[in-house]
Amino acid sequence: MSELAITVIGHDRPGIVADVAEALARLGANLTDSTMTRLRGHFAWTLVCTGPGAAEVEAELAPLAAGGQLLATVREVRPETEATAAGEPYLMSVHGADRLGIVAAVTRVLAEAGGNITDLTTRLSGPLYVLVAEVDLPRGAAAGVSARLAEVAAGLNVEVTLRPAETDVL
Incomplete structure (x- = not known):
C-alpha cells in the first residue's frame, strides 16, 4: 500500500467528487484526508489516500481528465509520523x-513568530477581501503576534482578529 497525494483541478461541474471517489474506491484506495473548494467557477480538490501505486491511480483517473476539463496529479508521499501538537x-x-x-504581510507575521498555518481561505466579494486561517502558534506567543498583527493591519487599513480556536474532538 502506498500513501498518495492527489490534486484534481478544473472547471466546476456536478459530480466531480463522486467521479473521483468512485475511481479511487474501484482501486481499493482509502481516502483519508481531503479539502475541496470552488474558486470562481473552478474546482480544486486535494486529498491523501492509501492504496495502490501512483501509476495505477493515474491510469484510473485518466478518463476523467480526457478532454482537458480536469487535471489530476498523483504523487507518492511518505506517511506522516504521529506528531504531538506543536503549539496552540x-x-x-x-x-x-x-x-x-x-496575505503576504499577515502570514509573514505568523511565520516570524514560528506559527504554522494549517488551513487558509480567502475570498474577494466586491471590494471586500476576507481571509480566515487556522494557525498553530508556539505556546505563549499569541500576545506578541496579536500586537504585531495590529501594527500590520493598521498599515494595510484592514481589521485582523486572532482568537483561540477550539480543538477538534473526534
Whole structure:
C-alpha cells in the first residue's frame, strides 16, 4: 500500500467528487484526508489516500481528465509520523478593502513568530477581501503576534482578529 497525494483541478461541474471517489474506491484506495473548494467557477480538490501505486491511480483517473476539463496529479508521499501538537490553535480573520500584499504581510507575521498555518481561505466579494486561517502558534506567543498583527493591519487599513480556536474532538 502506498500513501498518495492527489490534486484534481478544473472547471466546476456536478459530480466531480463522486467521479473521483468512485475511481479511487474501484482501486481499493482509502481516502483519508481531503479539502475541496470552488474558486470562481473552478474546482480544486486535494486529498491523501492509501492504496495502490501512483501509476495505477493515474491510469484510473485518466478518463476523467480526457478532454482537458480536469487535471489530476498523483504523487507518492511518505506517511506522516504521529506528531504531538506543536503549539496552540488559533483562528485569524482579516477583512477590509482589497489591496495587494494582505496575505503576504499577515502570514509573514505568523511565520516570524514560528506559527504554522494549517488551513487558509480567502475570498474577494466586491471590494471586500476576507481571509480566515487556522494557525498553530508556539505556546505563549499569541500576545506578541496579536500586537504585531495590529501594527500590520493598521498599515494595510484592514481589521485582523486572532482568537483561540477550539480543538477538534473526534
